[in-house]
Amino acid sequence: MGKKTIHVSDFTGTVLQQDDEVVRVVVLEHPDLVAGPVQLDATPGEVENIDDAALDVAVVEIHDRHGGGEPRRVVLTASEFDAMATDVPMAQLLKTAERVRPPKARKSAEKIDYGTLEHAGKPHRGRVTEEEARLVREQLDEVNKRLADAGVRQIDPADPEHALRYGFPEAS
Structure with a gap:
């Protein structure tokens, strides 16, 4: 007895032929995502307009007493975030702001x-x-x-x- 694997688009259920191009979409964050990133398969046509639908957003972490020691991550539109800067334009503020150093890598030992x-x-x-x-x-x-x-x-x-x-x- 043999096995036959049929690949389908996760978005539409369309059967993907062996010579069809398959686009891998990795979902990093979503309100319904509970166990970390997942991978979805799609056709190029199903994702061709994804860049047009993309939003200009700012992703920020808020470090305050409300997080219980943990920062809160907030996503908001770039224009909403830009409007928070009333003294200096946000673009200028971001160019001159203090850089955050990435956490130190673990020692290879x-x-x-x-x-x-x-x-x-x-x-x-x-x-x-x-x-x-x-x-x-x-x-x-x-x-x-x-x-x-x-x-x-x-x-x-x-x-x-x-x-x-x-x-x-x-x-x-």
């Missing part, structure tokens, strides 16, 4: 132990140890929940690559 439940199953280039594979097999639901919460790919025992990597029995 810190090695992640993928043989712990905290890190098992995370994508990495190294060899999967038997301990990591065992944790993934025995606690797959917990590992996949953590991966989904972190916005990374989940482990599918039916995926031949994942089955080989983590020692799942191959599907027949």
Whole structure:
């Protein structure tokens, strides 16, 4: 018995032929998105007007006492944000404002132990140890929940690559 995979547009359900161009759309933020970024497939025609529909927005973080120590992220139209600058035009204000330094990178000396439940199953280039594979097999639901919460790919025992990597029995 053979298997046949049919690809369809996530937006319209249109069947995509093997030689059709497929556009990958990654949704980074959306009010209904609960477990991190997701990927959708579409045809070029379905997304050709997406740039026309795009909004000029400002994304800001508010660091105040209301966040309980955590900043609040706010998205507003660029024109609404620009109107907040009454003394100097916003374009000038942004050019002269103090730069925010990115957080310091972790020291490379810190090695992640993928043989712990905290890190098992995370994508990495190294060899999967038997301990990591065992944790993934025995606690797959917990590992996949953590991966989904972190916005990374989940482990599918039916995926031949994942089955080989983590020692799942191959599907027949």
